[in-house]
Amino acid sequence: xxxxxxxxxxxxxxxxxxxxxxxxxxxxxxxxxxxxxxxxxxxxxxxxxxxxxxxxxxxxxxxxxxxxxxxxxxxxxxxxxxxxxxxxxxxxxxxxxxxxxxxxxxxxxxxxx
Amino acid sequence: xxxxxxxxxxxxxxxxxxxxxxxxxxxxxxxxxxxxxxxxxxxxxxxxxxxxxxxxxxxxxxxxxxxxxxxxxxxxxxxxxxxxxxxxxxxxxxxxxxxxxxxxxxxxxxxx
Numbered sequence: 001x002x003x004x005x006x007x008x009x010x011x012x013x014x015x016x017x018x019x020x021x022x023x024x025x026x027x028x029x030x031x032x033x034x035x036x037x038x039x040x041x042x043x044x045x046x047x048x049x050x051x052x053x054x055x056x057x058x059x060x061x062x063x064x065x066x067x068x069x070x071x072x073x074x075x076x077x078x079x080x081x082x083x084x085x086x087x088x089x090x091x092x093x094x095x096x097x098x099x100x101x102x103x104x105x106x107x108x109x110x111x112x113x
Numbered sequence: 114x115x116x117x118x119x120x121x122x123x124x125x126x127x128x129x130x131x132x133x134x135x136x137x138x139x140x141x142x143x144x145x146x147x148x149x150x151x152x153x154x155x156x157x158x159x160x161x162x163x164x165x166x167x168x169x170x171x172x173x174x175x176x177x178x179x180x181x182x183x184x185x186x187x188x189x190x191x192x193x194x195x196x197x198x199x200x201x202x203x204x205x206x207x208x209x210x211x212x213x214x215x216x217x218x219x220x221x222x223x224x225x
Contacts, residue, residue: 008153034213043117043203043216044156088156100171101214105155 003027004091006104015113019076023089023104026070033065034090035074038106044088048074079111116140117217119204125223126194134189134220136204144207145187146171146214147179149200156203162187163210194224 006023013019021035032051036044048063050056050072056063062075072091076083086106093100120135138145147159148171158171162181176198178190187206191198201221205214 036216041218043205043218046213046215049213100158100161101156103156105153 003093003102004089004104006089007107008105010108010110012110012112013079015079015081015111017079017111019079019083019109019111021074021076021087021089021107021109023072023091024070025072025091027091030091032092033063033072034101035061035063036088036090036103038086038088040085047087076109079109081111081113084109084111117204117206117215119202119217119220121220122218123221123223125225128194128196128224130194132191132194132222134191134202134204134222136187136189136217137185138187138204138206139185140206140208140215141184142206142208142215143184144210144212144214145181146205146207147177147187147189148203148205149173149198150203150219151200159189159202196224198222199224 004025034049035047037047038044050063053065053067060077064073086108088106089104090101093102117138143164146161148156150156157173159177160179162168165181165184168179201219203216203219205216207214
């Protein structure tokens, strides 16, 4: 079983839709959870990071962690064409802080005008 | 603009050749990392460095070497390139081991 699993998509939505992106993980020791956004031919860009369970909100983005289900989500409200990108979840490996990140394979999001 | 600079942007290389990918950061971050990104496999850590003078192996270190002579530079060397090393290579840095990582825009490397 992979440490982090993510649906590759693509996920296609119309502009203005609410988007839900998800990852599952296998190691219950994970403490930090991150979401990166990657545009085509660019490097990953840190969007959000959270510690422990619950929600964290930043503008149109909300990160949610459910440690009991080993499930993390990223919600995007009022999605825009500029949100079209690949979204990667990332979790530190074996409770080592942020040093060694295990990445999901990414979900490609397409927001059409 | 502060950040990470990777060079070259892309390269086509014959198998068996030696190649060094360059990475420079101007954020004075202590930790630096090299990843490769392959379709269906995601980002995998090759090597990392917590501070200048120290390095460590990641998930897929075989065939690669790194050095960290100073804070800003973290080159990745392929001693004898093989086709399976065809990939997009990303350099990243963080202030410390418990801080989020920031990425460069990658080097696209094709080994023929």
